[in-house]
Amino acid sequence: MMKTDRIQAFSDGIFSILITILVLEFKLPDGYVQGNLLQAVLQQWPTLVAYVMTFTYIGILWLFHHDMFSCVQRIDARLNILNLSSIFLITLLNYSMSLLAESLVTLNTRDLQFALTFYALLALGISMSYFAFYHYLAHKPSLLASSRYQLQFRRLQRCPLLSSSIYFAALLAANLKVYAGLIFLVAGILFHGFAYWRAVRHTVTT
Amino acid sequence: MMKTDRIQAFSDGIFSILITILVLEFKLPDGYVQGNLLQAVLQQWPTLVAYVMTFTYIGILWLFHHDMFSCVQRIDARLNILNLSSIFLITLLNYSMSLLAESLVTLNTRDLQFALTFYALLALGISMSYFAFYHYLAHKPSLLASSRYQLQFRRLQRCPLLSSSIYFAALLAANLKVYAGLIFLVAGILFHGFAYWRAVRHTVTT
């Protein structure tokens, strides 16, 4: 059995690195001509959009991850593997962000559809990994710091199910009407923020 | 309610990553010819200037961030969101640094004006986020480790207000006389260092 603090430190490290290296995406555009820095930077608004989205998304994922593990007292091998799998998908957000930024520059419909599909699929996978977390913990009271958390995790399961369906809608929408896909994707991320806000209010206070 | 140590570890992680990856900006210049390494490196002095500035700036921001959270005992959702927003702006310093370095190479007036404006705007936003921190904490004694800190945060509010006005001056100055903008920007960062020095002397000692 692993103690919680180390897996939490390891995961926190990955979250903080991931959220920080996103900024490396901001590079001086290739087509930059002297005296045109303002225009060159303004043309990078897609990167800014994708950055704000992904920064917010990873930030909220960290908040949920953090709160979940603060209710966990012991880690077994299954939880460890689940955690590594979840983090694996989350690190790929760096890639999906740069694909989205790139296709928002060219505004090519097919590219944009693919980038949104890829991002939504990834988000769907991440939501499903959080569902697996909550489901597993709700059925493993021996890992929890208090038996009160069992009910809490059972209730929390609805959140990733709901966000999964939003991301699934984004997936479908993107391939019908590109901008609808983007709106659903943003909605999914905002939903996480809203869900966190509500969860915090209903959490058993220490 | 989140415990302070985890949000602090997460933020410390981001600060230390951000301050370290700044050095990735130093790359061998493209126009480098064999036997000319010295000249090629000397031509990178703008990167060094921007690097020293930004490293110092982030270092001091960390000192303030650290000291602030060492007075905080509990974190609520608002403080969490405020922290993520503040850190979001701080990570963008990596980008503003590379824009400044680039425009100090070409010395193109328009580019330099824009790079300084962007940097000053970002610094203004960061100062305002620190003002929001102090203001919020001064009115939320329930989050503080000791009620003595309430007065301290109320007094500290002046610092980011003052630095905000320096950065606002930098913003205006940059668009009138480029070098004046740079001087004000550096002055703002030096002011933080000075303010930290003073704050440390007046802090309630543990």
Added chain:
Amino acid sequence: MMKTDRIQAFSDGIFSILITILVLEFKLPDGYVQGNLLQAVLQQWPTLVAYVMTFTYIGILWLFHHDMFSCVQRIDARLNILNLSSIFLITLLNYSMSLLAESLVTLNTRDLQFALTFYALLALGISMSYFAFYHYLAHKPSLLASSRYQLQFRRLQRCPLLSSSIYFAALLAANLKVYAGLIFLVAGILFHGFAYWRAVRHTVTT
């Protein structure tokens, strides 16, 4: 004598950074033409294969590293040097991963043989460093948190010996039949996962 928690935090930091920066390998392919993003990304499957492999590998190495140090109470200079050497080899996995990804793109037999040989050699070295860890700790009861762990480390020695021979087989196989080399390499990594699963079940529970 160094306390365990700091060397563990330092090593955890390196593991989490290394596992996160692997994702920087995913970049938009050079030959990307507008409207072809899907094809361009699909052609990056070798990077995905190498990424999944290396992420899993580093993840499992971290699990073993973590569990080992949770049995260690004190660190001497030799263990410190051993740890830095082991981590040195592990950081090079980033490089071997990109070589493997690159040669899976071109599918050039000679390149693929070299990339697999390099990866297998590295994995061999890493396994040998873990053998050195277990061997050293099994003979230094003064460093352990409990004398029970001495026997445990003696038993654990077999794991890196076994994986070393798998990686040695991968080395030979790669130079005879390329795909056999890849299969042995993947088998070595899966073996680690299997060994961890077994080790966790037999570990003295706290």
Added chain:
Amino acid sequence: MMKTDRIQAFSDGIFSILITILVLEFKLPDGYVQGNLLQAVLQQWPTLVAYVMTFTYIGILWLFHHDMFSCVQRIDARLNILNLSSIFLITLLNYSMSLLAESLVTLNTRDLQFALTFYALLALGISMSYFAFYHYLAHKPSLLASSRYQLQFRRLQRCPLLSSSIYFAALLAANLKVYAGLIFLVAGILFHGFAYWRAVRHTVTT
């Protein structure tokens, strides 16, 4: 007064990030032709030399930094500024490493002289910052965890003075006979390792 654990965590974070991102220097060489991966990688031996050197160097600097702060109980503003300055120089090692690797590829004498001079200057500065650490702590017993450490820091002052003179010799040698410069530089780093080994043996054991 800042507690030691946070500044240590922040510094440890920077050390572990810095030592990990060194590996990003290993990139597929530009002149790489299909089927020539082995030759292309073999031509990167300079990067490997510079990498091993710098990894070892930063590793030992961390060991000294770690041991120093484990004797410190409280941090004042001066120690904080000293620490940030020291770390500033250490992060620049990433840059000096890539300059050295580059000039070992071309083997151009003038470039190599400059790269070695730059590296030696940086190492000189880092040694001087460690001297400043020890000197400051030897005269500030109020910051130490035990008064016994005062004598220890006074004795430790000789180490950075000695390594400074080795790096100064490297500086001079590099500009007379290039390879002598490289040998002195490596000697300086090996000296740190040797000094650490000796220091560990003479340290007051907890």
